[in-house]
Amino acid sequence: SAVISQKPSRDICQRGTSLTIQCQVDSQVTMMFWYRQQPGQSLTLIATANQGSEATYESGFVIDKFPISRPNLTFSTLTVSNMSPEDSSIYLCSVLEGAITGELFFGEGSRLTVL
């Protein structure tokens, strides 16, 4: 399976600032996703990162707040903009391992705490 690396692993941020999370995969993958896991909660899909075009956002998430880049088939970034304490979450990158099996694999996540 693909090896997924996320940076930073964790960070403490000040209200009003922005932070960019990186996701690097050791092989080319067709589909990459960004999920959010709020404290004690389940995972919610933020968006699908599309290579060479704008990300596809789920209901409740907007590009101005969560801009996403995907310059190639192995790398993506998620920026959390103008952060507030409500943005304190784990953000996880996920990749589609097999189009037929539908298996997704996840990075270790980035834990953000906003003060």
Place this chain on the structure above:
Amino acid sequence: AQTVTQSQPEMSVQEAETVTLSCTYDTSESNYYLFWYKQPPSRQMILVIRQEAYKQQNATENRFSVNFQKAAKSFSLKISDSQLGDTAMYFCAFMRAGSYQLTFGKGTKLSVIP
């Protein structure tokens, strides 16, 4: 829209015993996948087992097996011979075929007691 329900927020099991985690889902789709993911304290989401809706045979992976009841829209996970390393949050998830997007349940926190 799909929904996934895990009715057991927390469970515990003695080491070497068997435990079953419950999951129900609601969908109008006919072709889909179901998954169980494990999230230990390290936060890494690990795929435990998957099931294709069109397959009647229940999936098994070593000590992990599922009881898939399509008509009842039920997808429970059985862990046999529980080990301390099984302590984790377990999430049931649904994927409509071709969408590659997961809908997760709220999770069940499983503790394996020595």
